[in-house]
Amino acid sequence: MRIERLRERSDLGVISITTLRALGVANPWPKCRPGGPWQRMHPGVVLLHNGPPTRDQQLTAALMRAGPGAVVTGAEACRRHGLPARGREIHVLVPGSARGSGALVVERASPMPPSSDMGGFPVVSAARAVVDACRQLRSADEATALVAAAIQKGRCTPETLALEARTNRYGTKLVREVLRELGRAESVAERDARRLSRKIGLTTPHWNATIVDADGVVIGRPDAWFDDVGLAWEIDSRAFHYEPQDYERTLTRNSRYAAAGILVVQTLPTRLRDCPEAVARELKKAHRAAAARPRPPVQIVR
Structure with missing residues (x-):
């Protein structure tokens, strides 16, 4: 039996022992031994070449x-x-x-x-x-x-x-x-953020709260919001925001924060996991800076 005929009856070069026998190959296993032209994938299933199989x-x-x-x-x-x-x-x-x-x-x-x-x-x-x-x-x-x-x-x-x-x-x-x-934290990163926030003892943040301006226009929904000083904390994961449209939304969000006078701290989950002390210092410094200027006229929507 010519190999071209076998390949025609295979699926991506994968063929069952039943089909092989129907085509006249009564005993394919010698061809599946080390160094042979074929390989055994599973009991009763053969790949008609001896190279690494593709995922398909x-x-x-x-x-x-x-x-x-x-x-x-x-x-x-x-x-x-x-x-x-x-x-x-x-x-x-x-x-x-x-x-x-x-x-x-x-x-x-x-x-x-x-x-x-x-x-x-x-x-x-x-x-x-x-x-x-x-x-x-x-x-x-x-x-x-x-x-x-x-x-x-x-x-x-x-x-x-x-x-x-x-x-x-x-x-x-x-x-x-x-x-x-x-239900309490949307990702591993946010869970770590909650732990760090409790550890450093700043004012209790609001999590995933919707922030609006004086006219009721939505500004954002930060991962953490320190309402007393008007500070937003965003955990921006590359793993979940790598599409171009996601990057554009992040830029637009940050522009809304800036226009409303809101300071924002952006933290990568990897830094939160690997360098929590450095993230804590950055957050405390931003909190002091936010407290040193007038609080922006924004509020939480309940």
């Missing part, structure tokens, strides 16, 4: 191994939705029984969640993907970062995530705890 080939092989009706979830599905999920395992859901192998996680789901075609692969919703990805994590910070990214990028809402965690409760304790925590 890995995903194709995983779905072929999992069987008809399988859909992609977890970290790989998150990445297909444009979310920065960790974890190199491929997690798929199937309507019946199946076995995983190596970095392939196969899980039976009943009922099967809806999926949509993303680049030729059946991928679950962002909310289901995030919940399943968090089930594979052990770090609260990693889970919080993923959940916050999904919300801030508009891929899902806290409500849809909470619904998925309630519907599919097995192993969802971590994501449910993260959602509760994010």
Whole structure:
């Protein structure tokens, strides 16, 4: 059998042992030995070359191994939705029984969640993907970062995530705890900011309060607002604001602060995490500067 014919019957060079045998290749395994022209991806699944497989080939092989009706979830599905999920395992859901192998996680789901075609692969919703990805994590910070990214990028809402965690409760304790925590802080960075604020003992800030001018026009919604002196503190994460339109919104926001006479401290989450003492000094200095000039005529909208 010519290799061109085999490739025509493959999917991205991935082919099942059943198809190979139907095409007259009764025993492909000698070709999959070290140094051979092919390689074994999973039991019953072969890649028709011996070089490193692409991620799409890995995903194709995983779905072929999992069987008809399988859909992609977890970290790989998150990445297909444009979310920065960790974890190199491929997690798929199937309507019946199946076995995983190596970095392939196969899980039976009943009922099967809806999926949509993303680049030729059946991928679950962002909310289901995030919940399943968090089930594979052990770090609260990693889970919080993923959940916050999904919300801030508009891929899902806290409500849809909470619904998925309630519907599919097995192993969802971590994501449910993260959602509760994010009810008080929208990201790991904001949680760290709250801790630092308590430690340095400035006037109690308001968190995520809406600030308006004397005419009631909204100026901004800073992460922290020191109302007695009119000081805003923004935790600006590169991870969540790297699109051009996000950068433009940040510039526009800062211009509104300046026009209203509001001093603003901008802090990167990495500095907040790695250099909290330096951030504390900057915040105290800005607070003193804000207190030394007349407070701007702005107020919190309750």
